[in-house]
Amino acid sequence: MDFNVDPALVSFRTTVQDFLRNELPRDLANLPRSISSERSETADWQRLLTAHGWGAPYWPVNRGGTGWSVEQQIIFDEECAAAGTPTLDNFAHKLLGPVLNHFATDDQRAEHVGPTLAGERFWCQGFSEPGSGSDLASLRTRAQRDGDFYVVNGQKIWTSYAHRADWIFLLVRTSQSEKKQLGISFLLADMKTPGITVRPIMSIDGRHHLNEVFFDNVRVPAANLIGREGEGWSITKYLLNNEHASTAELPMLQVFLRRMQNLAVEIQLDGKALVEHPEFALRLSRFETEMKAVSMMVQRTAALHGQESPIAHAMGSMLKLRGTDLQQRMSAFIVEMLGDYGAVFYPCPHEGPATSLPLQELAAGAASEMFLRRASTIYGGTNEVQRGIIAKALYGF
Ligand SMILES: Cc1cc2nc3c(=O)[nH]c(=O)nc-3n(C[C@H](O)[C@H](O)[C@H](O)COP(=O)(O)OP(=O)(O)OC[C@H]3O[C@@H](n4cnc5c(N)ncnc54)[C@H](O)[C@@H]3O)c2cc1C
Incomplete structure (x- = not known):
């Protein structure tokens, strides 16, 4: 590097x-x-x-x-x-996009790429099911071939933004083969297809981005199968490689850091800006150093991109661990910096109650963001599972 x-x-x-x-x-x-x-x-x-x-x-x-x-x-x-x-729409750009580019037919690309890049087609990811999250290969949503269609029955859960998506890319079980990974296929479905029901899940940050999605005899054209029947697991591995690499969310960390730096100047404590208190300045500078380290890890991951080596394989997972840990600590530190104002729960910046609190603008969304970040060590593959991937790649167990 x-x-x-x-x-x-x-x-x-x-x-x-x-x-x-x-x-x-x-x-x-x-x-x-x-x-x-x-x-x-x-x-x-x-x-x-x-x-x-x-x-x-x-x-x-x-x-x-x-x-x-x-x-x-x-x-x-x-x-x-x-x-x-x-x-x-990162589901479209960073997850489905590479899959379409690599595995889809020209007709499939022609159908989806235009509307997606015109901002008219939004996507959601239907992988997780009740009981099948980390152990994704155990998924049970079935797709049975019936002429030119698959008939899909089952349930997905934690489907982010399903309520506003036009299409879903989902994993389905197309056969009960001995090895559970081999019976999985990758389908695209129009969310308006009869038999699809979306039910909201409200999360701890006070917002609605999660959903359950139910499939009740949903007829999906067989032409919407990506790759071959039973190839869904290989496609998923390809897709998840991309997902892990971006879950450090470095740009978001940079937003957190700038927010901290602004607050450090704006907030007064005992007649001085926060940044003039040595104890505080030390904590802030630690975050700045840690950010620099994550930023260099991102550069290193970029430099290793496409290489076949144990470290290249483990890097995305290592980045996820460091990035999400930092997301959680930085968002909590912002709430701490805001003192009493940080405890005021504004669901998100433009939904806050009208008050005349001097720090309202600065406090908006802080508590909500902190709660939301609790989930960062779960989505995109839990951090425990990432540790397993690192151990296997680097130490062989
Ligand atoms: C905010 C949010 C958004 C999400 N968005 C989507 C989405 O859009 N689409 C989608 O398909 N899914 C989505 N998910 C689901 C997410 O991928 C799963 O929650 C995640 O994979 C974990 O699965 P699980 O919830 O079933 O937990 P489980 O797999 O049941 O895990 C429970 C606990 O056991 C631990 N564990 C499990 N297996 C192992 C192991 N092998 N080694 C060590 N520890 C283990 C886990 O780390 C965890 O602590 C989202 C989740 C969240 C929180």
Whole structure:
């Protein structure tokens, strides 16, 4: 890994900054950043990027993407987070996208890529089921072939944003083979298909992003099968590799750090800004150092991208452990910095109650964000499971 900053990357960062400064409309800038923006904001942002030729920032050129290197993608994400743009539909871009690019037929790509990059088709991920989360291969949702259709019956759970998604990519059991992994297939389904019911799950952060999704004799065209029947497990491994690498959520950590740095100046304690208290300054600088370390791990993961080695295999999991640990501690520290105001529970920045508290603006969403981050060590593969992956990759057990 080369620690010198590549001048081409410096110039790329300037290009992204210029674009954001000149093209990002006010109503799409400085938005509160969390896991996902409002659908309408994401759709507008997607359209703007597509019009600029950056509609698929993580995909190769031959699939309609920008062809950016992993380093460029990281810079793009960082600058978007700094500008407070809406988030993209990452289920489409970072999870399904690589699968479509690698395993789908030309017809399937033609059907889905256009509407997705036009901000008209949103996706959700239907993998987990009650009793089948970490042990995903034990999933029981069945898909039985009936002529040109699969008839799907079963239930998914923890399906983020299913209530606003147009389509779902899901894993189904198409055969009861001896090895449970071999009986799994990867399907795409239109959420408007009769027999699909979405039921909300309210989470501890006070918001609705999670759902249960029920499939009751849902007829899905067999043409929506990705890859071959029974190939779903290999496709999933390919997809999850991408998921683990991005769960450190470095741009989000950078948002947390900037928030801390602002609060450190804004909040007064005993007649002095927080940052002037040595004890506090020490804690803040520790976070800054830890952030730097995670940022370098991200660079290292990028440098190892595509390599076949134990460390390359373990890196995504290591990043997830460090990143999520930091997310939880930083979001809790922000609440602590806010003192009494931090205890006021504003569900999210623009839903807070109207009050005249001087720190209302600064406190908005802080407690909610802290609660939300409790889930970061669960989604994308729990941290215990990540430790297992690291042990297996590096020590062989
Ligand atoms: C906020 C949030 C959003 C999510 N969004 C989605 C989504 O959009 N789509 C989707 O499909 N799923 C989603 N999930 C589900 C998520 O992937 C699962 O919750 C996760 O994989 C864990 O599965 P589980 O909940 O069944 O827990 P379990 O697998 O039952 O785990 C329970 C406990 O046992 C531990 N454990 C299990 N197996 C092992 C092992 N082998 N070694 C050591 N410890 C182990 C776990 O670490 C955990 O502490 C989401 C979850 C959350 C919290």
